[in-house]
Amino acid sequence: MSKATKRKILKTLDRAEEADTLSKRFDMLITTLILLNVAAVIIETVDSIHDQYSLYFHYFEVFSVVVFSIEYVIRLWACTVLEKYKHPVFGRIKYMFSASAIIDLLAILPFYLPFVLNHSDGRIVRILRLARLVRIFKLGRYSQALTLISDVIRKRREELIVSLTLLIIMLIFASTLMYYIEYEPDKPGFQSIPETMWWGVATLTTVGYGDVYPVTALGKLLGAAIAIMGVGLFALPAGIVAAGFESELRNRNKKNKGQDE
Amino acid sequence: MSKATKRKILKTLDRAEEADTLSKRFDMLITTLILLNVAAVIIETVDSIHDQYSLYFHYFEVFSVVVFSIEYVIRLWACTVLEKYKHPVFGRIKYMFSASAIIDLLAILPFYLPFVLNHSDGRIVRILRLARLVRIFKLGRYSQALTLISDVIRKRREELIVSLTLLIIMLIFASTLMYYIEYEPDKPGFQSIPETMWWGVATLTTVGYGDVYPVTALGKLLGAAIAIMGVGLFALPAGIVAAGFESELRNRNKKNKGQDE
Amino acid sequence: MSKATKRKILKTLDRAEEADTLSKRFDMLITTLILLNVAAVIIETVDSIHDQYSLYFHYFEVFSVVVFSIEYVIRLWACTVLEKYKHPVFGRIKYMFSASAIIDLLAILPFYLPFVLNHSDGRIVRILRLARLVRIFKLGRYSQALTLISDVIRKRREELIVSLTLLIIMLIFASTLMYYIEYEPDKPGFQSIPETMWWGVATLTTVGYGDVYPVTALGKLLGAAIAIMGVGLFALPAGIVAAGFESELRNRNKKNKGQDE
Amino acid sequence: MSKATKRKILKTLDRAEEADTLSKRFDMLITTLILLNVAAVIIETVDSIHDQYSLYFHYFEVFSVVVFSIEYVIRLWACTVLEKYKHPVFGRIKYMFSASAIIDLLAILPFYLPFVLNHSDGRIVRILRLARLVRIFKLGRYSQALTLISDVIRKRREELIVSLTLLIIMLIFASTLMYYIEYEPDKPGFQSIPETMWWGVATLTTVGYGDVYPVTALGKLLGAAIAIMGVGLFALPAGIVAAGFESELRNRNKKNKGQDE
Incomplete structure (x- = not known):
């Protein structure tokens, strides 16, 4: 794919400039998703709500992680268009250690970790559940x-x-x-x-x-x-x-x- | 009635200019009435006072609503003198949806609603009683x-x-x-x-x-x-x-x- | 006595100017007496202290009132030297209704009132005792x-x-x-x-x-x-x-x- | 020893200037020691920790006092290099009554006093233990x-x-x-x-x-x-x-x- 396409995609993902309507709408979508995620983490801790709607919370979590994962992969793929991360391999590794990329990764990690770790320990499960709150920092790009x-x-x-x-x-x-x-x-x-x-x-x-x-x-x-x-x-x-x-x-x-x- | 009369009346109702003694006295009267209304709403909630003087509170309420209703009708009738609300019908409808007209209406509505609604529901009665507090915003014209x-x-x-x-x-x-x-x-x-x-x-x-x-x-x-x-x-x-x-x-x-x- | 003497006395009583050593010392004496009075009113309310030293508190009160009374009389006598209170009778009456003279009077009144009033009412006695705190405002001249x-x-x-x-x-x-x-x-x-x-x-x-x-x-x-x-x-x-x-x-x-x- | 040596030592003890690496390292050492002392005084009051590690606390106290005592003696010996404290005897006495020298002395005194005083009184022992907190003011030189x-x-x-x-x-x-x-x-x-x-x-x-x-x-x-x-x-x-x-x-x-x- 051409560099122009990559640049266009990155621009759409990031904070919209005044005239860019598509990017603006995308910003609103992703911001809303992040806020809903934060709300979900908070509300889920209320036992009565959790017991009744746990399935919906789970579906929403899966959906969110899919979106955020796709976003992460796209950003990683497209970052080479920036001068700093030009090199196809080392540039991407360098990008992975940038502050915003780490936040993006931490935002999805709590979902994938239990597949790797032994998650019978209730304490770790609880930490992972609350760690999803790190998604609030994804707002940093827009706020x-x-x-x-x-x-x-x-x-x-x-x-x-x-x-x-x-x-x-x-x-x-x-x-x-x-x-x-x-x-x-x-x-x-x-x-x-x-x-x-x-x-x-x-x-x-x-x-x-x-x-x-x-x-x-x-x-x-x-x-x-x-x-x-x-x-x-x-x-x-x-x-x-x-x-x-x-x-x-x-x-x-x-x-x-x-x-x- | 002439436009000059309408204009004179509106001026008297609104906040007084420096020299206008009549308007100033009127401002003080209406401000005092509003403050007494606020005090009445507050004090009425004290059971011992309410039980003893409920009749006086009722008389005062009727008196206040009569005054505020007359004020509302006069304003509605006289508003056509202003350029914005010039049209005898649409101008008045437009005026009715201005912020201060809505406040004036909300200030008297809690009195008239029980005649329309079924007011056996104690909760609604209580809301209506406290809703009278909106009268405090009528002060906005003077304060x-x-x-x-x-x-x-x-x-x-x-x-x-x-x-x-x-x-x-x-x-x-x-x-x-x-x-x-x-x-x-x-x-x-x-x-x-x-x-x-x-x-x-x-x-x-x-x-x-x-x-x-x-x-x-x-x-x-x-x-x-x-x-x-x-x-x-x-x-x-x-x-x-x-x-x-x-x-x-x-x-x-x-x-x-x-x-x- | 000459006007110059009166003027000198008033100057000594009031806040000292830079060079006036006598007036400065007098200021410090009267300020200390006022502060001790305030402290006495406060400490006296502690029952254990009051019971033990009530006589000393009484002596101190008498002493203070004598000093403050003398001060009041001197000020009243000497005030005619000021242009505002020039008239020997009406000037003095006018002075008596000035803010600082009223404070001076209120500072000593709680002592004299019980001789006039029937002081068997415990509530009044307590009010009078605390009213002595008004003496703190005598500091206004110096602070x-x-x-x-x-x-x-x-x-x-x-x-x-x-x-x-x-x-x-x-x-x-x-x-x-x-x-x-x-x-x-x-x-x-x-x-x-x-x-x-x-x-x-x-x-x-x-x-x-x-x-x-x-x-x-x-x-x-x-x-x-x-x-x-x-x-x-x-x-x-x-x-x-x-x-x-x-x-x-x-x-x-x-x-x-x-x-x- | 030459004046230059004395001056060099005083400079090293005091707050480092930009370029002076040796003095900077020394500052960090002494600052760390002071902070550890403050931490020790605070933590020592937790009974469970005190009971278990009282020996270590004692060793650390002895070590600190030795260091601070040496520092005090060196400063007292070297101070004559400064114009203010030039005289070998009176200059040193004058220095002893300077604010920072008093703080230095108070910082080590709680250790030496019990050898002089009868320390069977628990209250005095506790005061002396807490008085070690004065060491925090030694930071004044560096902070x-x-x-x-x-x-x-x-x-x-x-x-x-x-x-x-x-x-x-x-x-x-x-x-x-x-x-x-x-x-x-x-x-x-x-x-x-x-x-x-x-x-x-x-x-x-x-x-x-x-x-x-x-x-x-x-x-x-x-x-x-x-x-x-x-x-x-x-x-x-x-x-x-x-x-x-x-x-x-x-x-x-x-x-x-x-x-x-």
Whole structure:
């Protein structure tokens, strides 16, 4: 088949450009299929639904894997049209180790593995069933959201590491002090520093489940001080991500406008 | 009646301009009536109050519906003065399907429907009673707040969709992992992924009711990691709305000043 | 006594200018006395401490009231030196109704009232005891913090009203829907819309005590949606106050630098 | 030994410059040792792990203290090469009271103290064991994060003090009012104002453990109002720290780029 055909196919598979109606429709089909797959993985875990419709879930799974497998094979076959993967053998092997190809493979593997592995182990069966959720990352090709957040994290990496370091130091100190104050034999929640850290995270993120909290006067005083101070520190990564997100979106909008003109 | 009269009436009904004292007083009357209606819907649900004053609530309801019905009919009759709804028949039909006319209709419908429907069904009676709350949207004509937020959401639509997408992906992954780790037959809260999502939302929004939380060491470790990372993502929409709100208010203030000069 | 003396006394009582050492020392004394008073009101409510040291608390109260009364009388006597309160009789009456004079009066009144009122009613005695806390506002003369926040709220009044309106509409709708879904006779927490609002506030502010939460599947779905959307709205006033606070502080710093040069 | 050698040693001990490979490796070694020490202090508190590996923990502690002691002695001996600590005796004494030298001393003291003190008191033994956590501050020499946050707090000191003052006043008023409304003999959580403050902190930081919350209608009304208003105030320090953090990081990045060019 000619290179032009391959190129056409790859273009149709990937995210559609403005004018390409065929590719747009295909995008919508594959996106819908991925979302249905995610929904299936989630809903299937409800026992009552699973028991009643397990056959339909199975049919849908087989159908999805067939489609995704065909997509994978086509991409592998057509990738040689790209300069990077030009070589008919090594180019394809190189392509197989690209991030998106690995995701495509992981998306179908949970279906094929049980034919190879001994799948009498219930734990492995469950892992494989949930591993199908990796299909959500196939959306990365079509969705702005997933690429955006990874860009933001990459660009603000340094700030995020600094603030996460502070956050962990704060957590260690808060938990150590609280452990020292609240520890009593047989009092659950403060039996060791790692155990006290569960209280620390719940408090500093302000989740506050209420399963553990200080009960001594000194513990409450310290807990209050930690809550007041820590809330600021734990809001740092949120603020950094939000700021990066805003500026990234502004940049993209500018670029898009630049292209339109 | 002359067009001038119709125009005068419409002006009086709508939000007052600076100098128009009559219209201003009318605005205050209708706003007060709407707020009293909202208060009535809310307070009426308290059994002890309802039992004692049900007759007064009924009188007030009849009075309100009469006023709102008259307002609706006047608006429908006078709308032809506007260019858009010029035609005496089709213009009025077109007006009836405008957003504010639909709200006006929905505001009085719950009163008239029981005369048409068989209202022996307690569920429908309750829906109709609460549906009266739609009257709060009649404030949209007079209140800046309601129009402001819809403007902000419209303008920041794209950012909000992106961040909500991220948020839902985060929620799905967090819940799937936690379900896998914490699932045990007969342990409530983690029986299926949708059920685990209730924990996920409570944790990632930092509400943390404390009705479900991980109890295994691995679950707590994962829960802590999710809480720390997720808090940032879930603060995104809040940040976007806040930023849009600020810039929108600034724009409006500028415009107002521009008009004053 | 000469006008110069009066002026000197008023200056010493009020917030010290940079060079005025006497006034500075006096500020510190009165600030310390106010803070000790606040601490006394708080600590006195601990029964074990109150029982043991009630006499000391009483002596301290008498001493404080004497000082504050003298301060009040001196200010009233010296105020005529100011242009606004020039008239010996009406000027002083006018001064008595100024905000800071009212605070000064309220600060000492709880001590004198029991001599006038019949104070056998325990409820009134308790109110009077706690009313002494109003003394904290006497700090307003010396502390930047208290004047700052009132400035911020005044300047951002409009935005705050808009966002509080949105917040209350959100709360009403969330609570009405949840009440409709979760209501069941004898199920506490969702017996009426006002009662459901307690859940609404706890959820939308993300406090989440965990005393009430939805238990039906539909209620949890709605609760999750409300939590995700509402968190943004409820963060609005916080964002507005924070932004106003920042810009206000920047302005003040600029002004101070301008004065120094 | 020559001054050049001393200088070389100090350079190797301190944070590495770009090109200095030896110093970089040494930094990594000492950083790893510090992190392992912190991990040891934390993990050691888990009884099951402590019981099984107590000997290994002891060996590791001895090894760490030897390394840190040698480091301390070398630094003390070499510090005279710096202009500030030039004098062979007084310079070294002066160095001993520098912040980083005190941290270095505190890091090893918990090991040596029991040889001096009577360590039969279990409480002191536990304090000394946890005091080893001070070793985390030794990271300050190598980590940007720790110096960054202290810079931010120093520069925004004024704003932080103002907002903390507001926050404490808010807390005092909220707790006093709530105490007055909810107090009843034998009702835990609202027995005194200091006790009610525990509720106040949990609510205003939105942690909301759920161990105490108002139960009367009036108390819930007040609690809701406090939660809505207070959330804004308690987000202030977080916002200030986040803004300071962002601008500080931007400054540093600029400086670094300036140096590179």
